Amino acid sequence: MNIAQNSFEKCIKCTICTVYCPVAKANPNYPGPKECGPDGARLRIKSLDYYDQALKLCTNCKRCETACPSNVNVGDIIAVARGKFEKKVINPKLMRDFILSQTDLFGTLSTPFAPIVNKITDSQIIKTVMHKTIGIDKHKALPKYSLGTFRNWFKKNAPDQEQYPRQVSYFHGCYVNYNDPDLGKDLLKVLNAMNIGLKLLNKEKCCGVPLIANGFHDKARKNARFNVKNMTEAVEKFNTPILSTSSTCSFTLKQEYPHVLDVDNSQVVDKIEYITSFLLREFMNGNAPKLKEINKTIVYHTPCHLERSGLAIFTIELLRAIPGLKVIVLESECCGLAGTYGFKKENYDVSMKIGKHLFETIKNSDADYAITDCETCKWQIEENTHLKTIHPINLLAQGLTV
Amino acid sequence: MGHISRFETEVLIIGGGATGTSIMRDCALRGIKCMLLDKNDIASGTTGRNHGLLHSGARYAVTDSESAHECIQENKILRKIASHCVDQTDGLFITLPEDDLSFQSTFIHACTSVGIDTQKLTPEEALKLEPNVNPSLLGAVKVPDGTLDPFRLCASNVLDAKQHGAQIFTYSIVQSFIRVGERIIGASCLNVRTNEKFEIFANEVINAAGIWGKNICQYAELDVQMFPAKGSLLVLEHRINDLVINRCRKPADADILVPGDSISLIGTTSEEIDYCEIDSLRVTDQEVNILIEEGAKLAPILEQTRILRAYAGVRPLVDVSGGNGRNISRGIVLLDHAKRDGLTGLTSILGGKLMTCRLMAEMTTDVVAEKLGNNSPCTTHLQPLPGSVERTDKQPRKKTALTSKAAAYRHGEKAVQLFDQSAKGKSIVCECEMVSVGEIEYAIKKLDVTNLVDLRRRTRLGMGSCQGELCTYRASGLFCEYGQCSGHDSSKLLIHFLEERWKGIKPVLFDDALREAEFTYWIYEGLFGAADVTLLGTAQNDEKKEYYEI
Numbered sequence: 026m027n028i029a030q031n032s033f034e035k036c037i038k039c040t041i042c043t044v045y046c047p048v049a050k051a052n053p054n055y056p057g058p059k060e061c062g063p064d065g066a067r068l069r070i071k072s073l074d075y076y077d078q079a080l081k082l083c084t085n086c087k088r089c090e091t092a093c094p095s096n097v098n099v100g101d102i103i104a105v106a107r108g109k110f111e112k113k114v115i116n117p118k119l120m121r122d123f124i125l126s127q128t129d130l131f132g133t134l135s136t137p138f139a140p141i142v143n144k145i146t147d148s149q150i151i152k153t154v155m156h157k158t159i160g161i162d163k164h165k166a167l168p169k170y171s172l173g174t175f176r177n178w179f180k181k182n183a184p185d186q187e188q189y190p191r192q193v194s195y196f197h198g199c200y201v202n203y204n205d206p207d208l209g210k211d212l213l214k215v216l217n218a219m220n221i222g223l224k225l226l227n228k229e230k231c232c233g234v235p236l237i238a239n240g241f242h243d244k245a246r247k248n249a250r251f252n253v254k255n256m257t258e259a260v261e262k263f264n265t266p267i268l269s270t271s272s273t274c275s276f277t278l279k280q281e282y283p284h285v286l287d288v289d290n291s292q293v294v295d296k297i298e299y300i301t302s303f304l305l306r307e308f309m310n311g312n313a314p315k316l317k318e319i320n321k322t323i324v325y326h327t328p329c330h331l332e333r334s335g336l337a338i339f340t341i342e343l344l345r346a347i348p349g350l351k352v353i354v355l356e357s358e359c360c361g362l363a364g365t366y367g368f369k370k371e372n373y374d375v376s377m378k379i380g381k382h383l384f385e386t387i388k389n390s391d392a393d394y395a396i397t398d399c400e401t402c403k404w405q406i407e408e409n410t411h412l413k414t415i416h417p418i419n420l421l422a423q424g425l426t427v
Numbered sequence: 428m429g430h431i432s433r434f435e436t437e438v439l440i441i442g443g444g445a446t447g448t449s450i451m452r453d454c455a456l457r458g459i460k461c462m463l464l465d466k467n468d469i470a471s472g473t474t475g476r477n478h479g480l481l482h483s484g485a486r487y488a489v490t491d492s493e494s495a496h497e498c499i500q501e502n503k504i505l506r507k508i509a510s511h512c513v514d515q516t517d518g519l520f521i522t523l524p525e526d527d528l529s530f531q532s533t534f535i536h537a538c539t540s541v542g543i544d545t546q547k548l549t550p551e552e553a554l555k556l557e558p559n560v561n562p563s564l565l566g567a568v569k570v571p572d573g574t575l576d577p578f579r580l581c582a583s584n585v586l587d588a589k590q591h592g593a594q595i596f597t598y599s600i601v602q603s604f605i606r607v608g609e610r611i612i613g614a615s616c617l618n619v620r621t622n623e624k625f626e627i628f629a630n631e632v633i634n635a636a637g638i639w640g641k642n643i644c645q646y647a648e649l650d651v652q653m654f655p656a657k658g659s660l661l662v663l664e665h666r667i668n669d670l671v672i673n674r675c676r677k678p679a680d681a682d683i684l685v686p687g688d689s690i691s692l693i694g695t696t697s698e699e700i701d702y703c704e705i706d707s708l709r710v711t712d713q714e715v716n717i718l719i720e721e722g723a724k725l726a727p728i729l730e731q732t733r734i735l736r737a738y739a740g741v742r743p744l745v746d747v748s749g750g751n752g753r754n755i756s757r758g759i760v761l762l763d764h765a766k767r768d769g770l771t772g773l774t775s776i777l778g779g780k781l782m783t784c785r786l787m788a789e790m791t792t793d794v795v796a797e798k799l800g801n802n803s804p805c806t807t808h809l810q811p812l813p814g815s816v817e818r819t820d821k822q823p824r825k826k827t828a829l830t831s832k833a834a835a836y837r838h839g840e841k842a843v844q845l846f847d848q849s850a851k852g853k854s855i856v857c858e859c860e861m862v863s864v865g866e867i868e869y870a871i872k873k874l875d876v877t878n879l880v881d882l883r884r885r886t887r888l889g890m891g892s893c894q895g896e897l898c899t900y901r902a903s904g905l906f907c908e909y910g911q912c913s914g915h916d917s918s919k920l921l922i923h924f925l926e927e928r929w930k931g932i933k934p935v936l937f938d939d940a941l942r943e944a945e946f947t948y949w950i951y952e953g954l955f956g957a958a959d960v961t962l963l964g965t966a967q968n969d970e971k972k973e974y975y976e977i
């Protein structure tokens with residue numbers, strides 16, 4: 026039995042989760058985490074008639090779990106119920122959900138032709154067509170693909186990496202592989218400057234979070250088993266930590282696998298780490314790279330899944346370790362995109378409403394960059410504030426002296 | 428004091444439990460004018476404090492074939508006429524390693540001989556049907572057990588009876604009989620809410636006062652010996668079993684686990700108590716421990732499940748030896764006092780079970796109708812109760828709000844159509860049990876509700892995980908609106924309700940129940956200053972009593 030199934034009865038109905046739920050605040054049709062989570066779980070045991078289609082409005086941001094004083098895995102309960110009971114209706118929106126969640130497949134297909142694909146998805150006509158047919162909101166720009174994958178680039182560098190005395194394994198995820206190989210390259214630079222070499226897993230698939238969010242739990246579970254197998258191999262062979270530069274990938278590998286997908290990751294879970302917590306520990310143990318001054322002002326936005334992991338403090342302290350940098354930590358709140366959620370026509374307004382306060386604050390901040398750990402937060406902030414938004418690793422790489 | 432109201436009727440029924448309300452309905456359907464009185468609310472006696480098990484009769488098959496036969500007959504009837512009160516769950520009789528497996532064949536044989544269908548299951552088959560059953564079981568027998576909601580059953584009986592001209596007086600206690608020689612012609616009563624006295628004159632009086640029936644007989648100077656046996660039960664936070672789970676052995680303590688609506692119940696203990704204790708039942712720590720320990724043998728998950736509350740009831744066992752020695756009956760005891768004691772105008776119906784209430788009513792009404800010269804036949808076994816009339820096993824429409832689904836489950840589809848369908852009517856009052864404003868309005872206006880505890884019995888308000896934490900202030904506010912009471916009075920209703928909930932929580936005040944209770948205390952005491960509400964005026968008569976309800 027997984028955690029989501031027996032934690033609901035710890036709920037003391039204080040409703041704090043619903044107060045902190047960004048969707049409940051923005052959308053009156055969403056009953057909120059308390060009712061969809063612990064209350065619903067109890068009634069769904071009595072009869073499946075009590076499954077409420079409104080559960081699909083949850084963005085899986087897990088802010089409810091962070092808020093809950095009773096350790097109820099509210100978001101997990103909702104995700105598990107969706108995986109079990111959500112009815113898939115065959116229509117164009119199902120195709121859209123499929124496209125949005127198959128990051129691996131479409132990444133592989135698109136990267137060889139990136140310039141053309143990017144042009145097409147950026148054209149107003151195509152956007153309108155997608156809005157009308159499959160329901161991808163016309164205001165949204167689909168993520169850009171890179172020409173060539175990170176994995177391909179890495180192949181050439183792999184031999185060099187083995188020269189370093191210490192090694193770490195890197196779960197790059199879809200985003201680095203297909204959309205932003207530069208982040209992976211920056212990581213490599215930073216680690217090398219600390220005398221650490223980078224390894225990739227033998228193979229990896231999408232961590233599964235877009236599949237979970239779109240209710241394709243069986244496919245997500247397959248990916249999870251595949252990834253756990255590959256991570257286990259890496260740990261057994263090399264005994265390296267497994268690092269991720271995505272706050273959501275690392276959260277999924279560590280927590281969603283056992284809690285939502287019921288996939289046992291106990292043999293590797295302690296080895297998986299989000300990058301900033303690894304780096305800060307190294308820094309504090311005296312292994313910091315030489316950094317030059319960066320005389321800039323940045324605003325830092327905490328992604329929901331990093332908040333839930335309790336790791337925001339590591340990123341913030343890491344940023345503060347960069348000389349000359351002025352760090353402004355923004356109030357922790359959801360940006361509204363929540364992975365694939367905000368791309369959907371029916372969610373667009375709610376998504377914008379959720380992010381409004383964040384966008385306003387950033388627009389009024391006069392910062393040089395926004396910094397965040399999550400790729401989808403980056404898209405949402407850039408699209409709605411026009412402030413360049415980068416990963417903490419990108420900034421660290423800028424500061425390297427070599 | 429001056430004026431005393433007087434009422435006249437053909438039949439006066441004392442006691443608004445399952446038995447009394449069934450008699451009320453039976454009389455009304457036969458065209459007999461009747462009035463029913465209860466000193467409290469309907470279903471507030473033993474009827475509201477039992478297991479709610481719709482026995483298949485299997486439990487009694489080996490030891491008491493007559494009871495078993497009654498059970499299976501009534502089981503079949505109630506499934507039809509009271510479908511909205513019944514959950515057709517089926518039941519398992521499991522054999523554990525410490526039990527004697529050879530009892531199984533005796534059991535199956537006894538069931539078959541009284542007409543109870545059985546199906547022998549392997550441990551694997553049993554686990555497939557009921558994943559939470561103790562996996563170390565050696566075998567199981569499936570029988571047509573079910574669950575019966577006593578509150579809905581009584582409310583529907585009353586609703587139907589009223590539609591056929593009957594009258595009900597709740598919070599009205601019978602204090603003495605009005606007697607002419609060897610004939611009872613009525614009763615002197617007191618409305619305990621208003622403190623007004625009144626009298627009811629009737630051709631026939633029926634004593635359906637359950638365990639309190641001994642007192643009623645004493646008012647008529649008759650001697651009926653009753654031996655109260657207390658049974659305690661625990662309410663679990665959610666349903667941990669879909670099938671009733673029993674032990675396949677001679678009945679013993681804590682050996683039935685019943686899924687009731689959104690919760691499960693484990694019970695019961697059994698302890699003979701003194702008659703003077705029947706109004707001050709306590710659930711002891713020791714009983715709580717036994718229930719958890721024994722219950723976990725039926726379904727091991729029980730040990731990790733949160734317990735919501737504890738309650739106790741008294742089995743109304745009657746001594747039928749007539750004074751010489753002791754011969755306790757567990758069956759139905761119908762006393763025609765004209766024949767038994769030479770006192771006309773009074774009939775007592777005692778003992779029995781919740782689920783034999785309809786049969787008890789039929790037997791009693793047959794006797795009384797004959798005395799009144801009414802020869803209409805009984806039809807209660809044929810006519811469905813309100814709420815079960817249009818009920819089909821079809822699932823409610825997919826798009827309906829959760830509150831409507833929950834309400835349809837409780838009141839039948841038809842009643843739900845009467846509820847206020849506006850946004851306000853649909854908004855939720857009790858979040859755990861999905862009770863809407865519309866349902867509350869309906870209950871207050873149509874179902875003889877005078878306070879929040881009554882409201883709970885009609886709707887499940889406050890019976891879920893939070894035990895009134897979120898719904899109490901909302902519902903007491905609605906009382907001002909629909910129940911014509913002042914703000915001050917509604918504050919008193921609020922406190923009365925919380926006190927009643929807390930009585931049942933106290934015996935299990937540990938773990939999450941403690942956290943929940945403390946949080947509720949902060950809200951009502953810390954935030955709302957509930958203790959400042961003066962409890963002057965019309966106090967509810969049961970405030971000092973230490974008894975518990977489901």
Ligand SMILES: Cc1cc2nc3c(=O)[nH]c(=O)nc-3n(C[C@H](O)[C@H](O)[C@H](O)COP(=O)(O)OP(=O)(O)OC[C@H]3O[C@@H](n4cnc5c(N)ncnc54)[C@H](O)[C@@H]3O)c2cc1C
Nearest residue numbers: 442444445446466472473474477478480601637658781782
């Ligand atoms: C622990 C326990 C578990 C049980 N489990 C089951 C089960 O699973 N299935 C089953 O079928 N049966 C069960 N029973 C038996 C069943 O609960 C009772 O047999 C049944 O409820 C009796 O109903 P009643 O209407 O006769 O009495 P009651 O429900 O006690 O009704 C009597 C009413 O009379 C009223 N009254 C008393 N004195 C006066 C007065 N002076 N004036 C006005 N009103 C008065 C009382 O307020 C009360 O409401 C169980 C019993 C116990 C104790």
Ligand code: SF4
Nearest residue numbers: 046083084086087089
């Ligand atoms: S996961 Fe996020 S959107 Fe879903 S219920 Fe929790 S707080 Fe709301």
Ligand code: SF4
Nearest residue numbers: 036037039040042093
């Ligand atoms: S915050 Fe936690 S305890 Fe409070 S209502 Fe939500 S789930 Fe229940």
